[in-house]
Amino acid sequence: MKLVISIVQDEDAIDLVDNLTEAGFSVTKLATTGGFLKQGNTTVLVGVEKDKVEEVIKIVKENCAIRESLIESEFIPEPTGIYMPYPLEVKTGGATVFVLDVDDYYKF
Numbered sequence: 001m002k003l004v005i006s007i008v009q010d011e012d013a014i015d016l017v018d019n020l021t022e023a024g025f026s027v028t029k030l031a032t033t034g035g036f037l038k039q040g041n042t043t044v045l046v047g048v049e050k051d052k053v054e055e056v057i058k059i060v061k062e063n064c065a066i067r068e069s070l071i072e073s074e075f076i077p078e079p080t081g082i083y084m085p086y087p088l089e090v091k092t093g094g095a096t097v098f099v100l101d102v103d104d105y106y107k108f
């Protein structure tokens with residue numbers, strides 16, 4: 001048995017958990033915080049048989065792909081003196097995934 005641990009952005013977590021659940025996987029969702037940015041993220045735990053790991057990773061990839069979004073950054077002064085909003089491209093999404101061996105598994 002394997003434990004797939006996926007650290008994902010909060011905005012991707014709901015769809016990810018829904019799709020994993022619909023595909024028949026048992027899922028635990030933890031509210032976590034990244035050590036570098038100190039911002040909230042979500043850690044999703046899925047215990048599965050070895051032959052199902054690829055399917056779990058595929059669902060994570062589908063729901064947490066890195067994508068670019070446009071946000072409006074600070075207002076930048078134009079030569080005319082008017083302050084205009086300046087659109088900025090930022091990357092969102094993405095996942096950090098660990099696959100661990102599970103020595104023992106009990107349910108009481």
Ligand code: 2BA
Pocket residue numbers: 007033034035036037038039041094095096
């Ligand atoms: P990512 O590498 O995509 O990591 C996103 C989040 O995944 C991390 O949040 C952390 O919660 C988790 N994570 C990533 N690698 C891990 C690992 N080896 N072990 C345990 N958890 C892990 P943050 O720590 O807040 O990092 C957010 C983003 O900041 C990272 O995105 C990376 O682009 C950057 N980053 C992280 N540590 C850095 C460092 N020491 N120097 C420069 N940039 C760093």
